[in-house]
Amino acid sequence: MSSKSARADYWTCAVTGLRVHEATVPPLLVNAVTAIGFLLLGGLLSVLLALTRWEAVHLLPANWYYVTLTLHAWSMLGFWMIFFEIAILYFASSVVLQVPLASLRAAWLAYVVMIGGALLAAVTVLVQGDGWDQPLLTSYAPLKIHPLFLLGAIIFAVGAFVGLGLFFATVWRAQRADIERRSLPLVVFGAVVAAIIATESLLGGAVAYGWYFLYTIGVIPTIDAEMYRVLFWLLGHGSQQINLAAMVTSWYLLAYIAVGARTVSEKVSRTAFIMYALFINLGAAHHILSDPGVSNAWRIFNASYAVYGAVMASLIHAFAIPGSVEWALRRQGHTGLFGWLRNAPWGNPAFASLAVSLTLFGVLGGITGVTFGTEQLNMMVHNTLAIPGHFHATVVAGTTIAFMGIAYQVIQLIARRDLLSRQLATFQLYFYGAAMAAVSVAMIWLGYFFGTPRRHAATAALSIVRSPLLEAVLGIAAMLAVVGGILFLALAVLSLLGGSRRPVGPRLAPIAGGADARSTSTPSPEAAPVPHDLSGTLTLCLIFLALLLAIYATHWVNLASLWGVR
């Protein structure tokens, strides 16, 4: 960086016109690159897992399978996701609102604490030896978990708190400096919701882990195993919803970058985000539907958050995002029920990531989530491979692919490097999506039809029916998915190092008084004189809903064929 006084330096993005504060760039990129490093680690480990679950190969001995499962889960759901979300929060606050981060020192402090905690947790499970149980993702008490693992996870959460605080402070400052008192841009609004959910759930996770930590070091003598499960999921469940809210926020951003879309109704989209913040914690119940210690009324009330909460919000976004794309493309002159869709920029990585992520998340992840999260239907799949099948559709095919799309944009807009090849980037997204879809479907099928247990190192030794064919599909698709992941990493890193420099607009000094130069948007679709036509989106959504109801109904039919249970 050429500047001496970093605080004063902005440059203008030649594409979006955003004035980027130069000092924000290093912490943003370091968090994003660290995240991608964990994605690579977790991806390489996932092949070992899949090849172990493919019983014809049965790669790992059991003790290494459990170590690998723990490291995979934490590298991915923990470290890849949260580091990348911190990068997104810095983007949504400093870059979009065009102000400096409230404190650079806090940004680096957050990073150092997070990486320290992450490494402590990861190294502990790697070297602890067979005298201790592996935590896997969930570390259900009273397993004998190493206290240093729990401590590492708590430290990681504390670091993330610092990052979250920095985000809130930066947004707060920008809003106070805005003399016109405008509403937050939708992307920032979504990020604020994600950050609120993150604060609650990290706090909750830290409390549950703190309690468990005190137990493992002998300060408290006993721990109620069901209370722990309820607490862990009530408070920790939200951590999955950070991913959801961050992904939906990314979708709005990608839709804008790809086709200049603007949400068709600010009111409806923002209300849906608020519903996430309000109802998401009730989702904890779907982890506990087949547990002792909770009443049916509690289960139905909480599981029916399906009706009045989070699922409804997701259904709203499921319409609003394709709807905004349809609106933008019709404005460009495309017509017909699906003419706009045929003419969409399928070869553009921003659009490709949006399309793949949204479709797979909804069709595979959404439908299985709604059915498996129904009180009675849950007992057909609880603790089977169908559960990781479901969440690989949501958090990998959905969130991870959306984040890959965002990463390609960060490289172009923030690191100001051209992608080495846009065609290859687009291909990578479709390829990874297809492979992940196969991984998810194989797991869902194995779990649902064959009852193959999750987290099991030797199912061939059991006398339940197996499907060697589906196990092979899982193993092969996992290898293909990892090829897709490595392609992503190679493209990202090589573009960062060797992509040609993109032009910058004029360098600017900050505006006196700290007021930001935030732009206001194009006129809203709602304000348009002619009513806009969203018939294509409505048709697509109704087809989706019909599919959902059909699959939901077959689950009930199957349940009814079982022996009596109550």
Place this chain on the structure above:
Amino acid sequence: MSLASPSERNWWDLPVAVHEKVWLIVAVATGLVLFLMMPFWHVVGRQNSSATSYRVAAQTWYTKVNDWVKTAKVGSKGVEPPGTDVYLSAMRYQFYPNSVVLKTGVEYRFHVSSPDVNHGFSVHKDGATAQKVNFQVVPGYDYVITMEFSEPGVYTIVCTEYCGLGHHEMKEGKIIVEGGR
């Protein structure tokens, strides 16, 4: 443009497009169906999640299971319960007793718990696909699951929750269902 503040200050008052309104109505109606199915099935369905459980200390649980086994008839195929209560303890790394002999058409009350850590209680009909139920076994809780088998056959019990480094070696249990009265 989602990167900028909305240009209209009155964005809240702007009308919602007709197609989006239709979608909102359809979505809420679907949600109601999803919700109502759960209480509805409690009324008409034969398969519902059990919500009966009692707290039980590890020591008490241990004695309960042993006392019950003492009153039962232990045949060559397994334990034949004296009444309709069946006790099953999931522990590192086996089920105890590991085989019970039951009759079709009788409603049995399974008590499942564990003296050590979380386990899984999955019952699979041997040789069949998609014929299984899965529950969580939690130490400190006597989980009462009522089951009535309509078809004779062998049902395998599998631990489906990670319960320690020997989880995959946990021995299966068997429920042998014979044609009943």
